[in-house]
Amino acid sequence: MTITFDASVTRGSFTLSVATEFEPGTVVAVLGPNGSGKSTLLRAIAGLQPVSAGSVGIDSVVVDDASHVFMPPQGRAIGLVPQDYALFPHLSVRDNVAFGPRSRGAGRRAASQLADATLVRLGISDLSNRRPSEISGGQAQRVALARALATNPAILLLDEPLAALDVETRDAVRAELDIHLTSFAGCAIFVTHDPLDALLLADRVLVLEEGRIVQDGTPVDLAHQPATTYVAALMGVTLLRGSAEGGLMSVDGGGGLHIADATVVGRVQCVVRPESVTLHRQQPEGSARNTWQGIVRSLQPSHDRVRVLVDGEPSIVAVVTPAAVAELGLVTGTPVWLSMKAVDLAVYRSPAH
Amino acid sequence: MSTRRTTPRPAFLVIPGSVALAFLIIPLLALLWQAPWGDLASIISSPLALDALRLSLVTSLTATAFAAVVGVPLAWLLARDVFPATRLVRAIVIVPLLLPPVVSGVMLLSAFGRRGFVGQYLYSIFGIQLPFTTAGVVLAEAFVAMPFLIITLEGAFRTLDRRYEDAAITLGASSWTVFRRVTIPLIAPSLLAGAVLCWARALGEFGATITFAGNLPGVTQTMPLAVYSALESDRSAAIALSVLLLAVCVGVLVALRGYYLKGSSA
Numbered sequence: 070m071t072i073t074f075d076a077s078v079t080r081g082s083f084t085l086s087v088a089t090e091f092e093p094g095t096v097v098a099v100l101g102p103n104g105s106g107k108s109t110l111l112r113a114i115a116g117l118q119p120v121s122a123g124s125v126g127i128d129s130v131v132v133d134d135a136s137h138v139f140m141p142p143q144g145r146a147i148g149l150v151p152q153d154y155a156l157f158p159h160l161s162v163r164d165n166v167a168f169g170p171r172s173r174g175a176g177r178r179a180a181s182q183l184a185d186a187t188l189v190r191l192g193i194s195d196l197s198n199r200r201p202s203e204i205s206g207g208q209a210q211r212v213a214l215a216r217a218l219a220t221n222p223a224i225l226l227l228d229e230p231l232a233a234l235d236v237e238t239r240d241a242v243r244a245e246l247d248i249h250l251t252s253f254a255g256c257a258i259f260v261t262h263d264p265l266d267a268l269l270l271a272d273r274v275l276v277l278e279e280g281r282i283v284q285d286g287t288p289v290d291l292a293h294q295p296a297t298t299y300v301a302a303l304m305g306v307t308l309l310r311g312s313a314e315g316g317l318m319s320v321d322g323g324g325g326l327h328i329a330d331a332t333v334v335g336r337v338q339c340v341v342r343p344e345s346v347t348l349h350r351q352q353p354e355g356s357a358r359n360t361w362q363g364i365v366r367s368l369q370p371s372h373d374r375v376r377v378l379v380d381g382e383p384s385i386v387a388v389v390t391p392a393a394v395a396e397l398g399l400v401t402g403t404p405v406w407l408s409m410k411a412v413d414l415a416v417y418r419s420p421a422h
Numbered sequence: 423m424s425t426r427r428t429t430p431r432p433a434f435l436v437i438p439g440s441v442a443l444a445f446l447i448i449p450l451l452a453l454l455w456q457a458p459w460g461d462l463a464s465i466i467s468s469p470l471a472l473d474a475l476r477l478s479l480v481t482s483l484t485a486t487a488f489a490a491v492v493g494v495p496l497a498w499l500l501a502r503d504v505f506p507a508t509r510l511v512r513a514i515v516i517v518p519l520l521l522p523p524v525v526s527g528v529m530l531l532s533a534f535g536r537r538g539f540v541g542q543y544l545y546s547i548f549g550i551q552l553p554f555t556t557a558g559v560v561l562a563e564a565f566v567a568m569p570f571l572i573i574t575l576e577g578a579f580r581t582l583d584r585r586y587e588d589a590a591i592t593l594g595a596s597s598w599t600v601f602r603r604v605t606i607p608l609i610a611p612s613l614l615a616g617a618v619l620c621w622a623r624a625l626g627e628f629g630a631t632i633t634f635a636g637n638l639p640g641v642t643q644t645m646p647l648a649v650y651s652a653l654e655s656d657r658s659a660a661i662a663l664s665v666l667l668l669a670v671c672v673g674v675l676v677a678l679r680g681y682y683l684k685g686s687s688a
Contacts, residue, residue: 117588142591149592155585159607168603169593220593 070146070223072256076123076135077280078109085109085280088123091256093223098271099260102299105277107260108152111226114258115149116142127224143172148217150227154209156201162212163188163197169220187219188212191249207238214249225250227259231266243269264303268292276300284420295340296420307341307386313416324382327358327411336419343376345413346387349406350397357408365403368394379407450668457665458658465662473640474648475666481556481644482624485563486571489620493571494613498605500572501579512576519569526566527633534561534634558635559642563624570623574616578609618678622671 070093077086085106091097091114099107112118113125116132116139125133132140148169156165166184175183188194193211196204204212210230217225230246231239247270250257261267267274268288276284276296284296295301301308311320316331318339328339347353353360363381370376375394377387385407389399399405458465465471496515505511518526534541534552544550552558586608590600606613628646635642637651645667652660 112588115588115592117591143594143596145592147592149589151585151589153585155583155589157586157590157604157607159610168590168595172590172593172595172599216589216593226592 070128070255072114072224073124073126074110074114076113076120076125076133078106078113078118079121080109083109083280084121085113085277087277087280087282089275089282089285091224091258093255095272096250096253096257096259096270098267098274099258099277100262100264100267100274100303101277102262104279106280107262107277108228109280110277111149111228111258111260114224115147115226116140116145146220146223148220148222148225150210150213150217150225150230152228153233154201154213156209156212156216158201160201161197162193162199162201162204165201165212166197166216166219169216173220183219184215187215191215191218205238206234207242210234210242211245214246218249223255225253225255225257227257229261230259231261231263246270264291293340293415294338294417294420296338301340305386306343307384309339309341309383309385310419311337311339313337316411318414318416320383322383324361326383326409326414328414328416329411330416333416333418337416338419339417340415341385341409342413342415343386343388345409346385347408348377348379348387348389348393348397348399349408352406353408355408356410358411359414360406360408362404362406365399365401365405367401368399379405381407453661453664453668457661461658462662462665465659466666468659470639470648471659471663471666474643474645474663477556477559477640477643478625478645481559481563482621482627484560485567485624486617486621488560488564489568489571489624490613490617493568493620494575494606497572497575498579498601500576515569515572517569518566519573523566523627523629523631524633527562527630530558530562530565530630530634534558553634554636554638554642556635556641559631559644562630562634563627566627566630567620567623571616571620574612574619575609578612578616579605582608614678618674622674625667625670 072091074090075088077084083104083106087110099110101107109118113120113133119139120133120135122135124131124135127145130140131138132145157168160168163181163184166187167180170180170183171177185194185197188197191211191214193208193215196208196212201209201212210233231243234242243266250259250270259266259270268291271288274284274286274288274291275282276291276299278297278299284291284300291300292304295304295306295308298308309318309320309326311318312335313328313333316328318326318328318337320326326339347357361381363379363384365377366380367378368375369378370391373390374388375391377389377394377399379385379387387407389397397403397405499505500508500512500515531538531553533539534544536542536545536551536553541552544552552561582605586604587600590604595603626646627644628650631642631644632647637643637647643651645663649660649663649667652663
């Protein structure tokens with residue numbers, strides 16, 4: 070089942086406006102900051118939120134055309150894993166999973182058997198008699214997935230499927246979710262604000278900002294050619310914009326950088342990986358073709374490295390070891406020299422937006 | 423040196439607060455002190471008292487059931503803002519709460535009396551007469567008590583996390599199934615609390631009942647009316663019946679102590 074979404078949803082002063090398709094057998098992540106319209110997109114596909122203009126189609130059937138056609142969620146063959154899972158607290162795990170089949174007309178016994186089979190398939194049959202209050206977050210995620218899959222949906226929608234979990238269980242649950250999403254034959258779409266979830270689980274990532282798609286590509290596309298500063302920041306790199314000519318890029322806001330590829334001309338973007346930037350207290354001598362001066366604005370510890378934000382032309386993020394911070398005596402306000410090889414700059418033409 | 427943090431007890435709060443407590447507790451103790459404990463069993467088991475008690479229980483429970491059947495849906499509609507003027511509708515719901523009950527009784531007479539707005543047709547077409555009947559008592563009690571249930575339930579529906587209902591809808595449940603199997607179980611504690619408030623108000627209803635349904639022993643004379651009537655003839659009987667009503671209320675309070683006696687202190 071292919072989903073054709075070409076619609077906008079207006080809620081108050083916010084408008085979500087998206088035109089795209091979702092193919093079966095593909096796991097799509099919808100990535101974006103809070104308030105970017107991720108959940109609204111999911112709700113519009115599910116039919117929980119009617120669209121204001123345009124249309125939503127599932128295969129060749131229009132399910133919402135913003136005027137006289139509106140197919141309610143019950144008719145859309147969707148499975149939803151809501152944010153925080155929303156397991157029915159008054160029902161056992163088995164009855165939670167049996168709820169869908171029961172609602173779609175299965176008898177009590179048939180629904181119960183289907184629920185048991187689904188719980189076995191997901192490896193959580195030992196939980197069937199427990200209440201949602203008696204299981205862990207990771208287990209609740211699996212139960213919510215089982216509940217959504219028990220109706221055999223063609224479209225699987227997950228709203229922040231891992232956000233409710235603590236760091237320890239998250240990796241294990243993500244790995245398991247990956248298996249289920251990959252084996253799911255229909256359209257799987259999940260919403261997340263965590264780039265790691267998007268990169269590890271998705272075949273395709275839609276980045277939403279302020280209700281619009283700003284990037285649509287594979288995780289590799291995102292990492293190599295982030296379209297916006299937001300995406301670049303998520304990927305942990307610095308995005309510079311400017312114009313290139315003759316192997317030189319003049320950066321918007323000041324500064325110039327040598328780039329390796331002299332054939333790139335016009336409006337370009339350039340990704341600077343923080344690892345490729347070297348910091349010095351004295352003007353460096355060496356083969357690096359780009360050297361410039363700056364002032365340390367902030368230092369952020371991150372795992373076993375320190376991210377150093379340097380104000381300069383251009384401003385950039387560098388990553389150094391804590392030992393280097395001590396050796397160089399880096400504090401906020403320290404004047405530093407930066408150096409970077411031209412070949413370490415990934416320059417590409419600006420996407421037309 | 424460590425300073426021990428204790429809750430401050432300023433006199434300007436302690437003294438009026440103690441007055442309030444004494445004001446509530448003295449009548450309670452006075453009633454128990456004056457109760458004719460020796461004759462209590464015979465007074466309570468008199469046909470008049472038993473009739474009044476039976477009538478009170480039957481009418482107050484029927485009124486509560488009626489309020490639940492029509493009031494819960496109204497509370498839901500209010501919570502989901504389906505009315506063009508939710509605030510106006512809510513104001514209408516609250517009016518019987520603030521109105522003197524005797525005025526509620528007069529309003530019910532205007533509506534359902536034999537020459538009333540609706541009552542004349544009920545009488546001429548169906549031969550139904552509500553004033554001065556047991557059904558009239560139920561009507562008066564429901565009119566006065568239903569707002570308690572509606573307001574409690576509206577709050578519960580408003581604070582209910584919509585994701586449960588969304589999940590149920592996407593699982594294919596019809597709106598009736600969602601309401602029956604998800605919404606109602608999730609708000610069950612509030613439904614119980616609202617029903618108890620409503621029932622307690624119905625049990626104690628006096629003004630609207632005596633105005634609309636009269637004071638006919640065995641037909642419309644509920645416990646509060648019986649207490650009032652007894653007060654004029656037999657003061658100790660009135661006190662005995664009052665003790666009985668008090669016992670019923672304390673019994674309910676004890677049964678539901680989880681809801682009403684729970685403080686915020688851990």
